[in-house]
Amino acid sequence: MHASKPFSLRIFVADGDPDGLRVVERSNWVGKALIFPRALLPRVKQREELAYTGVYLLLGPREDGDGEMLYIGEGDPVRPRLEDHYAKKDFWNRAVCFVAPGQLNKAHVQFLESNLVRLAKAAKRVPLDNANNPAEPSLSEPDRADMLVFLENMLGMLPVLGVHAFEQAVAVPVAGHTMLTCRSKGITATGYESTQGFVVKAGSQAVATVTPSMQEHMSRLLDERQVLIENGVLQKNGEHYVVTQDYVFSSPSTAASVLLGCSSNGRVAWKDAQGTTLKALQEAEAAH
Template structure:
């Protein structure tokens, strides 16, 4: 079970959307978060002269959703300066550093390779990296230290608004307060449940191989997401339908239902429990409303 932790956020420029330095309780690392336009005015800060691993985030070329680029630098400053000149897509950067001498080149190469692999596994956000980086060889103790560093990074990133590495946790479905719901139609059968990460559709759930013309014409974001899921093999064609190859977390039950049914869908009425009660009815009951 995840352990509680606290974060200290220093808004260095006085602007909540500007430069933020984020520290976690009882941890040597720190995160630096800033919008792209600020790079030229803040790059002289000491954090930019340190060895670290970074994420560049921005809108996809089709305008729907975000994409991410993962890199490392020893130090990070020249790498970010290069991307400022040569990569157009990114609008925000997040990088992690530690105290002097705490991270070296091999450490951040290891963190970079781990983050790239986890982003590929999660398939939550388009990855701008063209190729995977080879994982360097670390001593047993260094590897153990970097896995702890990685875990702290991964726990902080969702708080910082980065969901690229979040996997749907199968253990959640075993919790006492988790209700398994079903979405059906056109001979399809899908299982899902609400989680802190969104609405999770379970592995082996079915999805329609076809979409309606109105969905294709009016719901471009859903259509693009569906194609991404197919391209990334989250959805694989099995017989007449697609089948989820892993648990996958959607932003809402309606998005999940639309992907499954191939049409516009209200997830609060399409998802039902084993007695036929809709998600809307369950939420109303849980809220104590008449």
Template sequence: MQAATIKLFLVHGSPSGLRTAELSNWSGKAVAAPRTEISSLLKREELTSPGFYFLTGVDPDSGDRAIYIGEAENVANRLKAHSSKDFWNSVTVFVSKDENLTKAHIRYLEGILIEKANNNGSAVVVNSVNSGAKLPESDAADMDIFLEKCLQLLPVLGVSYFNEKIDPVSDSKELLYCKIKGLIATGKRTANGFLVFEGSQAVLEHRPSAVHSIKKRELLIDKGFLKKDGDYFVFLKDIEFGSPSTAARVVRGGASNGLTAWKNSKGVSLKELEENET
């Protein structure tokens, strides 16, 4: 991504409250707010325009981070319909300042974002379908550039589910290992949680009390991220979890304290490593 100047405006003065974000020389605009300020958000003129949005929160069943990605020709009206969804606690909206986003444009962007979120695997994607839309080549190129700017702003607004994952080779000295029954999973603490690397192994059988990990593992299996290989599971790609404990639960098949389950090559736990840093 190119260097950029970001203009943030805190509408009520709070960095976690209603706020807007813009990039220099860009026609887009982002508006974000916690659910507690949804009434103020819905009154904003920008939200009567076509746009796409992200509802973010926590999946009540698995305890993992969750995201819903939607689009609408009138975002404010569409958001009102999401009041029945109880998982989300914040919303981030993107619109165009020059009013050049069409229904086809926002459906195209929504489709790409849902696909990216599913492939990333760092959060439960609440969407049941992926609509998407085809665009003329020139329009698609313009929207790809628009999307790149959106992805640049999202982490600043607290939506980090689309971040590129780290290179495990260049950070090999920071690798951590979770071992159980002769199986080994390799991972690393990240700014967003914990990343388990491709090729890591996980136990095949769940523990009787493994309610949350069963659902998470089934989701990873359905997406083709976790596959049975003989008498264990293997990770087919890098997967970022919301916490070290969530990652450890999937690897070990039941409740686990990730701070003690993950250790470096010398056997020092993540908990000890973090305590030594403070």
């Protein structure tokens, strides 16, 4: 659903502080995004945009401190919902709100919230703080079409704004990127480089146990592997695990290390059909 056409964003840094309130508008679109740290809510809530109906994301560190978690909500209007979360919800430290003054009603934002929760759960990139699956409301055919466009525009903007929770791996590599294979420790995995990171293909294998060295010295990778097991991206199948969906890792080395259960240099572990390492392929490309 992500936008595939070029677009431009206009980012207004409202206080002159790049880490403060930013108001983001997209070319030829009525919606706008407000991004701000939690600490600024007492001041930001006075802005007229938050008096409108909208959908919002709250982001902050997971309880284990490794990576982010996400809460998705809607408000009619947005301001009292954010005030309630400011008082009662602990984890978040930044908010992203989408509004379209005079254009959205309660059913519209319930539709957006429901689809954002669905997409985040399907991507499995970031755990959700949401306790339930909000039902998608019934919309008229024109309203549904309008909200699908609104959703598509949001999804196109969010990665540019540093939010990757809704991105699923693209089905094919970027043109010119080679399909690569990692064979070691009795497992076989395939993947490729993409603009999002390193994509490991569904059906790839991972070892059943990790090395003592990973347990002692690589807690971040161990935690990432455990999260993938818990959310079903890695599923036990006989003597090994199987990757159940195309999944984006931050780098070739992270992908190889998680799959092999040990420290691994992904630029050497991943090879093309001729046995040429990713490192050698990149060196050859750089030389042209």
